[in-house]
Amino acid sequence: SAARSEHVNQLIAPALSRGKIVVCDRFTGSTIAYQGYGRGIDIDFIHLVNAQSTANVSALLTVLLDIPLEVGQARSIHNDRDVFEQEKTHFYKKVRDGYLASAASDPERWMILDGTASSEDLSEIIWNKVSKLKAEP
Numbered sequence: 001s002a003a004r005s006e007h008v009n010q011l012i013a014p015a016l017s018r019g020k021i022v023v024c025d026r027f028t029g030s031t032i033a034y035q036g037y038g039r040g041i042d043i044d045f046i047h048l049v050n051a052q053s054t055a056n057v058s059a060l061l062t063v064l065l066d067i068p069l070e071v072g073q074a075r076s077i078h079n080d081r082d083v084f085e086q087e088k089t090h091f092y093k094k095v096r097d098g099y100l101a102s103a104a105s106d107p108e109r110w111m112i113l114d115g116t117a118s119s120e121d122l123s124e125i126i127w128n129k130v131s132k133l134k135a136e137p
Contacts, residue, residue: 004031005053013057021134028054029062029102029110037098038091061133063126064099065115 015022028050036043067075069092103110111129113122 001049001053004050005055008054008057013055016057021130024059027059027062029059029064029099032102033095033098037101038095059109061129062103062110063129064103064110064112065122066096066100066112067115069093069096071116 012022012024031050032043032046035041036046069089072092073089100112103112111126113125115122
């Protein structure tokens, strides 16, 4: 929370005030997915902490590159099938469910894309969306 607050205050907010586009790899939606859904921390509490740590700076667009758990596991460097790995599978299922729930609750902000698509296709789709948002007043 303190690290996010510092990141927002020192980098994100100043860039936004200069009219810049800011791209983050994980922000408040990730906290909800990982801490709320994955670890079971109260979602309302997470929203409160997120609001305080970001000074209510929020994303205009959140892109979710959604992939099936099996694909994510296949992409993982550490793909052992022991008990710990099975627990991780359950954890990541809850995290994915959290992302999808957040996206469903705010479809104007979230864009869910098939993460198994080519990086070229994904880049084009995302750039087109960002370009449209940038053109809006």
